[in-house]
Amino acid sequence: METIESKKIVVPGEVLATGMDFLPSSGTFRDKDKIISIYVGLTNISGRVIRVIPLRGRYIPKRDDTVIGRIIDMTFSNWFIDMNCANIGVLSVREISEFVERGADLADYFSYGDYIVCKISKVTRASVDLTMRGPGLRKLGPGKLITIDSSKVPRIIGKQGSMISMIKEKTNCRIVVGQNGTIWIQGAPEDEMVAAEAIYKINQESHREGLTEEIAALLEKKISKNKPMQREGEEQRGRENHEEE
Amino acid sequence: MKRSDGRAPDELRKMEAKTGVIKRADGSAMFRIGETIAYAAVHGPRELHPKFLQNPEKGLLRCNYNMMAFSGSGERVRPSPNRRSREISLVTEKALEPVLDLTAYPNAVIDIFIELLQTDAGTRCAGICAAAMALADAGIPMKDLVSALSIGYLKNEIILDINGEEDMNEGATDIAFACLPRTGEITLLQIDGEIKKEILLKGLEKAKEAARKIADIQRKALKERYHDKNVA
Incomplete structure (x- = not known):
């Protein structure tokens, strides 16, 4: 009885586990006593459940997305x-x-x-x-539209929205992420570019660990290089608020 | 017997594979075996046109095999689809279909375009190898990869992966073979020439073994695309 580790890159037809101790979940199937991957993806083992998260792929419509x-x-x-x-x-x-x-x-x-x-x-x-009935469902105004792999959307959003809220905050942009991988960004043109760059980077390197820190560093660097003027302005605004208090 | 290029009877030509070679495609791959180079691009699942081909029960797998004008050994290959390329497109579809679950894509199509840049026998097999990798690269769920190679029967001997020179030999039997490397299920078997049943069965066993070697190269290429960035 063998098993593969978590967070390993596997390909279709690759045996993930032998024996009946594990359960096949999404991205896998069971053939007799073997659990086999159906995607080029990353393994995810939680308890007895083995899952493969695809690295690429077209969007498949799902209810409530x-x-x-x-x-x-x-x-x-x-x-x-x-x-x-x-x-x-x-x-x-x-x-x-x-x-x-x-x-x-x-x-x-x-x-x-x-x-x-x-x-x-x-x-x-x-x-x-x-x-179109529901909160946040609307027509989009002017902005920048980019497309990424739909399988990377969870990574773009992050745990409890940590990644996307960080990008929003740092770049000062409004961002809407569609589950189909289409992303709308609205902000100052330079900021939009930085946000898009960060998102593309996540799209490219989603399988790596410690990406959140890297993205944070990238945003920090780009934004401060982009607009020292505005940063100062922001600080001033901050100070004003402080005074009001 | 010594083969024309000095290989052992069951030795394959040098192989090379790469994925993500065509930027605009959903998935793409290159597979090279000896002097035969195949590129495959996968688009889809996407909407199927013309609309009358749409099937609400099942998606369509559509292959297009093409030898580029400059790919032959001298004479220009006429660029229009011909009887041969249509047949190869069809058998490629049939060779790849068993690993896919097309019922997941009602009314849709998965398009595969296979282009041969350089040819030296075994083009349909190289095409199938590239196409299987491109499908996996496109993130399409697959039961297994598909690995293909040609089997030859020349001067009373089974040889694997025949090259163009061997193919031209008088009385040479050329067998195109594709299988799922894990289970050994055969998805393509075409025989051009004459061969005895017992010899054929022996050849198939050898080919299955060799297909596993090809699958290793395919797997490695699929993973390599992501490994590069792990180092950086």
Whole structure:
């Protein structure tokens, strides 16, 4: 009976464990007494459960995921949303938070090429239904859009949002992360660039440990180099607040 | 018997593999065996067009095998799809399908493009090896990798991974073979020429063993993409 260690890179068909002591979870399957990986990914062993987290891959729509999509088409009652995956999402007029009058032009609400934050309400073999009813679901304004692997999204967000809130805080940007790997960043142009660079770095090197510290250092360096002026301004503002107290 | 390039009968040509070679693809890989070089790019799962091909029960695996115009040994290869390349595209699909679960991609397609940059026999096998790596690199769930090689039967002897010169020999039997390296299940077997059943079975056993060696190279290449950055 052998087992592989946690956080090891494995490939499809690789035997992760032999014997009946372990249970196959996502990214693995059991063939007789062996547990085998189906992805190029990182192993994750918690207790008796073996899991493989894929390192790359297209987004597969799941219910209750918040995604960022682009309006690519519309009929008189639906919008069609490209979510950067195999299926096209359908957003019905009934599913948006505003009241839409009968016979209204849907382009007045969301037009071709608009990006929206929406939630997947239902996934069937025939279609992926979306909804805009819920907190934070809206049309996106001007900003920078970048795309990363959807499998890296949990790493971008971090434990309890630690990574993303750090990037937001350090770069002073508003960021929305879609589960499909599309990310919207809004802030000063230089800050947007720094935030995007940090996110790309995480995307590239998600399998490494101690990445949070590295990203923190990167942000610190870039931001202070970028704008010493604004940093001073910020400090002043800080001081003013202090005085008010 | 000494082979034309001095190899032992069951010795493979020098192999080389790399993943992530095509930036815009979802997954990509290069596989080189001797003078045969195959590049494979995987796109998808993505929406399937034309729409009438869409199947709500099952996704489609679509392969495109192509020998580049300059890839032959002298004469220019005409760039249009021909009967041979269509057949190879089809058998490549059939060789790769058993490791995928296409029911997970209703109405969608996984496209594989295989380009041969340089050819010296065994192109479909090199193509399958590259395509299997590209599929894994694209993050598509797979039961196993697929490893392929050619088996030859020349002058009453089984030889593995025949090269172009051996292939040209009068009376040479050329067998294209692909299998899942872990279980040894055969996913492709094409025979061009004549061979006795007993000899063929013996050859298949040898080929399965050799396929494991190829799989090791494929696995290493898939992991290498991530190992580089561990060092940095």
